[in-house]
Amino acid sequence: MDYLLTEDQIMIRDLARQIAVEKIVPVRAELDEQNKFPTDIMKAMAQADLFGIYIPEEYGGLGKKSFELYIAIEEISKACLGVSTSYAANALGTYPILLHGSDAQKKKYLPNIASGKHLAAFGLTEANAGSDASGVQTTAKLEGNEYVLNGTKQWITNGGEAQIYTVIAITDKSKGARGASCFIVEKGTPGFTFGKKENKMGIRASSTTELIFNNCRIPKENLIAREGMGFIVAMKTLDCSRAGVGAQGVGVAQGAIDECIKFAKGRVQFGQPITSFQAIQHMLADMQTQTEAARALVYSAARMMDSGAKDFSRASAMAKLFATDTGMKVTTDAVQIMGGSGYMKEYPVEKMMRDAKILQIYEGTNQIQRNVIALDMIKEASRQK
Amino acid sequence: MNIIVLVKQVPDTSEVKINRETNTLIRDGVPSIINPFDMFAIEEALRLREQHGGKVTAVTMGPPQAADALKETVAMGVDEVVLLSDRAFAGADTWATSYTLAQGIKKLGAYDLVIAGKQAIDGDTAQVGPETADMLGIPFIAYIKKIEAIAGGKMTVERMMDDGYDVVESSLPALITVVKEINQPRLPSLKGKMKAKNLKVTTLTAKDINADENLLGLKGSPTKVVRIFPPAPRGQREILSGTIEQQVDQVVKKLKEQSLV
Known part of the structure; x- marks a missing residue:
């Protein structure tokens, strides 16, 4: 699918992808096994300016918006959700200052966050x-x-x-x-x-x-x-970050598909690669279609938010709900296609499946997201009466 | 301090084809990258700037598309870039290349240090560094794995040797070539990439650098490639198996069979 990304968006995607491939993939299993915070990777991401994407230029950032942030989150999530959670949670901690902070607070805190010197x-x-x-x-x-x-x-x-x-x-x-x-x-x-x-x-x-x-x-x-104002700040913050959790779901789903199709092409049973079996083909087709639908929903929510829309709770809740349920389903199916190998730690999909589960829980469980969506629908229907 | 980095754009594959008539590489259609050893030179220059302040300028000699390699250095954080490009430079061997680079560097004004990779992965000669230093009339130290200190117009460096390393002191300005042990090159940054995207690369011609036409390009190159050929394959090889003792016995037996011991 072509989402007509701008030149700058492609630049952000490619650099985030380069970091994912060169810096994250080689160490993700070790970080997982040892419960180890990715200090070196965070430094590399800071040097690459990834922490400043959504922060205005006057505070040392790149002056881009949610969409560009989500693109980076998606790429990092393809490689490791543990790293992408550390990265995305930084934005979550920053939004209260960015959305509701005074100019003095922004001047004091945002430049160090944008440069990656301080994590939030x-x-x-x-x-x-x-x-x-x-x-x-x-x-x-x-x-x-x-x-x-x-x-x-x-x-x-x-x-x-x-x-x-x-x-x-x-x-x-x-x-x-x-x-x-x-x-x-x-x-x-x-x-x-x-x-x-x-x-x-x-x-x-x-x-x-x-x-x-x-x-x-x-x-x-x-x-x-x-x-x-605390709850308003918290709710507005979560509205902004939720679709980013959706981007994590899209990323981990795509990462699992990429691993799984590579494996399936080389896995021979009954004298042929398992990709020649319709059972596998249909699973792959569903996985990719669902992931693409999730991506489209996350991108749409981001574009709505970035266009200056006032109320986007429902859009960001839908993006989070659908994309993270998809992340869970697709990573589970990736393990299924890879069978015994998928269950083993030699391959990354078992970690992806363990990692994906949190996406349905944090920043508002997917049950809470359904509440948000339904209440907004009901509110709208009552207004129209 | 003012640091100059010498950069070369090279083909991104070991499977480049050779023009049988001129015995030179066919570069068309082959993706290009910055010579990997030059990445260490760029990184070291950026680190020195972070410590000591100043400016890093990347210089390359090459066709117009070599500007892409220079833009990549800007994306990593290099301040200024200069492309030496002229039809008269074409076909240069290491001598003519070094002459061109030295003339270009002289044009840039005062500098403290020139850094290059130990060699380029296409020609593998490792000659351009030392030859350029000679033509600039400055000290040259090869295979640097660490810069220990820079102060008071002097620097102390560690030169990698086969059996350890030498600690060498030199006056500045000087030219050093670096090995991969010296650092880990950084990735580009988004701000750097955005700067590079809109950059107009300064290009200097033979005239701009006051070069003697007779010393440039093919005409100024004392070396000629006579023939290029793949080396003959090595003889039959055999991999032994078994315990260490068994393998040693087999080796001794085979050497005796061939009257080598």
Whole structure:
């Protein structure tokens, strides 16, 4: 399929692909096995300017938008979802500043994020606040010129590795969801520590930890937007990042197809390559068709977002839902086609299948995405009545 | 510091064809790349600039399409590029090439260091580095695997040898050729690629570099390729198997059979 990419978009795709092939593929199994954060790869991506794609030029970025970011995410995801999660979660942690930060905050934080010098992370989830984001219990209390944070965030991607954390905490318990606010916390701030690194089923190259706040004092200026805006900031952030998770689904699906067809062409049974069997051919055709449909949906959502549309919750939720369900299905089928070999760690598809599962869970489970989509449909139908 | 990097565009395959009449490579239709050894020279120059400040200029002699190789260096972070291109340069051997490069470098003004790859993968002569240094009248050190220090108009480098390395001190300016052990070349950056995309490559002709026409191209080349041929295949080979002891016994037996011991 030809998506009529611009010259710059092709440049971004090709460079991301080069990094994926030259730097990520040779070490992905080792990173997975050893639960190891890809520090060297992140440095190479920083040097290649991949961290600045979606950040405005005035803050040291390339001034491109979501589409260009997703193209890079897709290419990296073809090689390793663990690396692409570390990369994409950086954008997730940056969006609160990019979308709602003051000019001073943008000037202070975005150039270092764009250059890759500082990694960012987003802290919303807690033990009792996952799909139900209103269950946040971390508090922030204004004392003089400082906010004092207390509480624990859970399963935070890039935890410990990132320098800059955008964190949701409750400033006014009595107001429920409208009592939440978003703050910037820098690594090294007294009272801010990390819990143990989680031992995960997949995306093991990415770092996942708790963020622990114990009377952590941050300057008042680190409040993003106003008090009470926390959930709006979080929801707008997730609207922007969700379709990027879809791009991860497209990438891992395509990566699995590419591995699987290469294997199937060389695998001889009953005296012929298994690609000569219609059972295999139909599976391959379905895998590629579904992946292409997912890609088209992700790209459409990105183009809608980048065109300046105000409300794109439904589009980004659909892109995330369909593309990540596709990622799971296609990687599972790739293992199936490769049979015993597919199940073994000598081949990359078993890792792809383990990695793909998280895409249906994080940044809003696919059940939550269906809620978002359906509620938006119902809202629209009531308006039309 | 001002650093000049010598770059060569080479064919991207070992399966290039040879023109039987001129005994030269047929380059048409073969994808081109920067000579891989030159990538280490570019990387080292960029690292030196990061440490010491200054400017990196990449220079190549070649046909107009060699501008693509120079653009690739810009994508990696090189500041300026110069293409030496003129019909009069065609058919140059290493001597005429070195003369042309030296004339071009003289045109660029003051510099502290010239870096090149140890050799190009097409001709494999490793002569252009030393010859260019000689024509510039500056010190030359080959096979550098590490630059230990640069300060006070001097540099200390490690020269790779078969059985270890030499530590060599030299005054500046100097010309060094580097080996692959020196660094790991970086990938291009997006900002660099965007800069390269819109770049107009400066081209200098024979006249621009005040070159003596008699020393250029085929006319200025003392070496002529008389014949090119594939080397004769090596004789019959045999791979032994078994334990080490068994293999040693077999080797001794075979050597005795052929009266070699």
